[in-house]
Amino acid sequence: MTCDILIEGAAVLAMDAAGTIHAPGYVAITGERIVALGAGRGRDAPEAWDAPSIIAGSGLIVMPGFVNTHTHVAMAAFRGLGEDVPDRLRRFIFPLEKRLVTRELVRRASEFCIAEMLRSGTTTFADMYYFEDEVAHAARRLHIRALLGETVVDFPSPDSAEAYGGIAYAGRFAAEWRGDSLVSPCFAPHAPYTVADDKLRETCEEARRLGARILMHVAETEAERDLYAARGTSTLRHLDSLGCLGPDFVAAHMIHVDAADIELAAARGMGVAHCPASNSKGGRPIAAASTMVEAGVRLGLATDGPLSGNGMDMQGIVGLYPKLQKVRLGRRDVVSAQDAVYAATIGGAGALGLDDITGSLEPGKMADILVADARSFSMLPVHDWYSTVAFSMRPSDVAWVLVGGKIVRDRSGLTTVDEEELLDSIIRVAEDCRREQAGL
Numbered sequence: 001m002t003c004d005i006l007i008e009g010a011a012v013l014a015m016d017a018a019g020t021i022h023a024p025g026y027v028a029i030t031g032e033r034i035v036a037l038g039a040g041r042g043r044d045a046p047e048a049w050d051a052p053s054i055i056a057g058s059g060l061i062v063m064p065g066f067v068n069t070h071t072h073v074a075m076a077a078f079r080g081l082g083e084d085v086p087d088r089l090r091r092f093i094f095p096l097e098k099r100l101v102t103r104e105l106v107r108r109a110s111e112f113c114i115a116e117m118l119r120s121g122t123t124t125f126a127d128m129y130y131f132e133d134e135v136a137h138a139a140r141r142l143h144i145r146a147l148l149g150e151t152v153v154d155f156p157s158p159d160s161a162e163a164y165g166g167i168a169y170a171g172r173f174a175a176e177w178r179g180d181s182l183v184s185p186c187f188a189p190h191a192p193y194t195v196a197d198d199k200l201r202e203t204c205e206e207a208r209r210l211g212a213r214i215l216m217h218v219a220e221t222e223a224e225r226d227l228y229a230a231r232g233t234s235t236l237r238h239l240d241s242l243g244c245l246g247p248d249f250v251a252a253h254m255i256h257v258d259a260a261d262i263e264l265a266a267a268r269g270m271g272v273a274h275c276p277a278s279n280s281k282g283g284r285p286i287a288a289a290s291t292m293v294e295a296g297v298r299l300g301l302a303t304d305g306p307l308s309g310n311g312m313d314m315q316g317i318v319g320l321y322p323k324l325q326k327v328r329l330g331r332r333d334v335v336s337a338q339d340a341v342y343a344a345t346i347g348g349a350g351a352l353g354l355d356d357i358t359g360s361l362e363p364g365k366m367a368d369i370l371v372a373d374a375r376s377f378s379m380l381p382v383h384d385w386y387s388t389v390a391f392s393m394r395p396s397d398v399a400w401v402l403v404g405g406k407i408v409r410d411r412s413g414l415t416t417v418d419e420e421e422l423l424d425s426i427i428r429v430a431e432d433c434r435r436e437q438a439g440l
């Protein structure tokens with residue numbers, strides 16, 4: 001049988017419920033979807049697969065593309081600024097954004113940041129920011145799957161002259177992009193401490209009326225923990241009392257949670273975006289991520305924004321997750337390499353409510369695929385596929401990336417855009433930012 005693209009001779013990590021590995025194995029793709037996969041070579045399979053486009057090689061590892069469950073891609077424009085400012089969000093980031101964030105900056109910085117993610121094998125991301133319709137255009141141009149949350153906050157923001165203008169903005173965005181094959185518009189109430197209770201309730205109701213998901217920073221800061229503790233509750237129980245939590249709700253961070261919160265998160269079927277790099281850079285405690293997974297919480301991994309976590313490749317996160325959980329619990333035998341790769345792929349897809357279409361390699365699912373070349377100084381020798389992916393793979397080891405059956409990256413780079421154009425563009429954006437700051 002003929003398919004569009006045949007990947008063969010590679011080690012195939014399906015990341016399905018059975019933990020299937022075919023080494024060597026093949027994956028056959030037609031249109032947007034995986035049509036078959038199995039052991040051996042596709043051409044030797046009973047269907048005798050053939051394709052006009054063949055990716056082959058004995059040193060290749062084929063796995064689902066990474067799912068980055070929490071980002072702010074447009075903040076790539078500010079990467080490296082104000083690194084060690086205390087109370088950075090209120091004293092540095094919010095004023096900076098007020099001055100500098102424009103529609104054009106969001107588009108150009110998002111394209112640049114999405115390029116970094118695609119080059120390193122991320123095929124799905126969930127974003128929270130302003131002008132998310134511009135992020136949507138960037139996602140379409142570079143061809144990446146995206147949940148895009150328009151920010152709702154209690155002060156005028158770069159894309160809204162009024163406080164809470166994000167609710168109406170998100171509504172228009174959701175209507176405009178409804179049914180898109182790559183982009184899912186979402187509502188992103190910034191955090192419990194920047195959105196009043198009645199507005200939070202309204203935001204969640206409006207999102208659900210439109211069938212959009214809700215992305216939010218939850219239980220990230222000490223101040224937030226103390227605020228709700230003084231009221232005899234917790235951030236999560238407070239959000240639950242407002243009717244926010246559900247399978248369509250994705251909470252980033254979830255650091256300050258207790259056993260009852262974890263039970264509640266599992267019961268509500270909500271997703272959690274665990275951000276080990278940005279949390280450690282912010283000097284925050286290590287979130288009880290593995291405890292949440294054991295309790296049945298749908299947990300994925302995330303870089304957070306380029307200003308908080310800097311590197312946007314998931315290779316920098318997938319190994320850090322088990323390392324920090326081992327530190328937290330003082331034990332070596334928690335969070336295996338396989339658990340880590342699971343969280344970075346199908347776990348993240350589950351947290352975002354997309355595990356029916358992506359996150360694992362199974363017939364019928366979208367062909368969102370990372371192909372790494374293990375014949376490299378970082379990855380060889382390969383004794384354990386999961387260990388190699390979790391701890392050894394570097395962004396430069398990624399050789400091909402497919403999103404929805406389209407090859408968006410090959411050995412020479414991105415296929416959808418001119419990489420030099422994006423590099424020049426971010427340099428100009430950064431120069432504009434510096435000029436703007438100097439002029440104040």
Ligand SMILES: [Zn+2]
Pocket residue numbers: 070071072217252304305
């Ligand atoms: Zn964030």
